[in-house]
Amino acid sequence: MTQHSRLTQTEDGIDREKAQRATRLLLEALGEDPDRPGLQDTWERRVPDTFATLTEGTQREAKPTMRTFDAESEDLVVKTGIPFYSLCEHHLLPFHGTAHVAYRPGEEVVGLSKLARYVRWQSRQLTMQERLTNDIASGLADELDAPLVLVEMNATHLCESMRGIETESTTTTRTTIGDPTDVERERFQAAVDRAEGQR
Numbered sequence: 001m002t003q004h005s006r007l008t009q010t011e012d013g014i015d016r017e018k019a020q021r022a023t024r025l026l027l028e029a030l031g032e033d034p035d036r037p038g039l040q041d042t043w044e045r046r047v048p049d050t051f052a053t054l055t056e057g058t059q060r061e062a063k064p065t066m067r068t069f070d071a072e073s074e075d076l077v078v079k080t081g082i083p084f085y086s087l088c089e090h091h092l093l094p095f096h097g098t099a100h101v102a103y104r105p106g107e108e109v110v111g112l113s114k115l116a117r118y119v120r121w122q123s124r125q126l127t128m129q130e131r132l133t134n135d136i137a138s139g140l141a142d143e144l145d146a147p148l149v150l151v152e153m154n155a156t157h158l159c160e161s162m163r164g165i166e167t168e169s170t171t172t173t174r175t176t177i178g179d180p181t182d183v184e185r186e187r188f189q190a191a192v193d194r195a196e197g198q199r
């Protein structure tokens with residue numbers, strides 16, 4: 001390993017040298033030659049870089065800036081159809097789909113793009129769909145000091161599609177923080193139904 005001059009030190013919150021060694025070992029375990037031309041960059045650069053990006057959700061420095069503005073009403077803000085990609089901690093395979101987020105503002109509202117940025121940031125870690133849904137909801141409640149946050153996530157897990165049960169299905173998870181009124185609950189549900197019906 002040490003003869004490979006392009007080995008780098010720890011950066012991006014991941015131990016790059018370990019990631020390189022691990023990828024080499026995995027390739028060898030699969031009966032591949034990690035030094036053949038097609039695989040050289042795979043273990044040296046591509047896989048460590050990819051996992052550095054896909055685990056940014058564990059890095060506070062990568063968290064988006066949640067710029068806020070004074071709230072002018074307490075009406076629910078609903079953002080539907082946010083695409084997300086995450087990694088299942090059981091098989092290290094992606095699960096991906098659509099997130100729908102709503103919050104009742106406290107003193108402030110956040111820039112609309114930040115809701116999608118926040119979902120993307122949180123999704124970039126090894127997790128389970130249920131935990132991710134909770135993390136996004138509780139994280140947003142904290143960030144926005146919002147008395148009510150609703151998050152629904154609909155996802156396909158490649159560990160179920162590509163292997164194992166080999167069935168493509170959708171898993172829905174929802175977290176509610178706070179106490180929605182009937183009107184708020186219905187508004188969120190109607191927005192989710194509209195967004196899901198459009199696909």
Ligand SMILES: Nc1nc2c(ncn2[C@@H]2O[C@H](COP(=O)(O)OP(=O)(O)OP(=O)(O)O)[C@@H](O)[C@H]2O)c(=O)[nH]1
Binds near residue numbers: 090129160
């Ligand atoms: N609840 C939950 N389960 C998940 C999630 N992602 C993957 N799983 C499941 O985690 C389980 C792991 O089960 P194990 O029996 O330990 O692993 P396995 O032998 O690979 O299971 P199969 O996928 O059924 O072949 C599987 O049933 C997966 O479908 C998730 O986000 N939430």
